[in-house]
Amino acid sequence: MEFINDVIGVITAPGWRHFVGALLCAIGGVSTVIAAAGVLRFPDFYTRLHAASVTDTLGALTLILGMAFLAPGLLIVFKLILIGLFLVLTGPTSAHAIANAAYTAGLEPIIGKIGLQKAKEEDEA
């Protein structure tokens, strides 16, 4: 309950800064949840990696940007920028490391249409 009051307090605070920050944080949170759904829905390892990279970029970066709008001082903004820079540098590097390891180990990706599309094509054939 206290948490909900805090959230309402942030959104209704005077000035546009808090509203924009809360909006960006909400976008980041929702896109992270969507990306998690994608990790569960997609069929194989490589496609799931694509869903996970949504968390890396849109999710994390909009959350950090939103937090920067909500931050009480410029010092915090500087630290958030550093965290964002770190994420932008390490996120793709780790994703590439995982993908490269899977490819080197011989994991074959699914190529071409999948799911209902494929079933439809097979029916026609």
Place this chain on the structure above:
Amino acid sequence: MLYVMGLATALTLLWLGMSGIYEPVVLSLGVISIAITVILATRLGLKDRETSPYHRIIPFLLYTPYLIVEILKANLTVIKAILKPDMDIQPTMVKVKTTCRSDLAKVIFANSITLTPGTVTLRVDDESMLVHGLYEADAQPEAFEEMDRRSSLAGDGRPSKGKGATK
């Protein structure tokens, strides 16, 4: 010497930003730790053109807005793909030729491809990269030409010579 100065400046800015307490005792501790770091980096030989790419900062800053726009566009595509009730993805693997020469430019290009959702770099070779894409239509080699040109400009400092540059 220029690189040592650059490293010291960058470390000072980092320390001032991270600390937030500007009292004489704490500041002197910061000065000591920066001095130790610079001495260690010098002894390790980490002070040449490649380890301190300060001359690349402005081209890289010019590259960033383009990358952010690309990331946003790609994010929308992937989110749409996730939310569709009938999944219509068409995974594919393509070989993308690159005109980037230096390691830095290749890293920028490969990381940009991986950073945009929907495409992941699987392997980096001398003149090409193996890319796994979520949609066959979006992951044609031509789609990466613009990004290749721009990351080559950001990393190598000169526009790439286009398609004919490799062999």
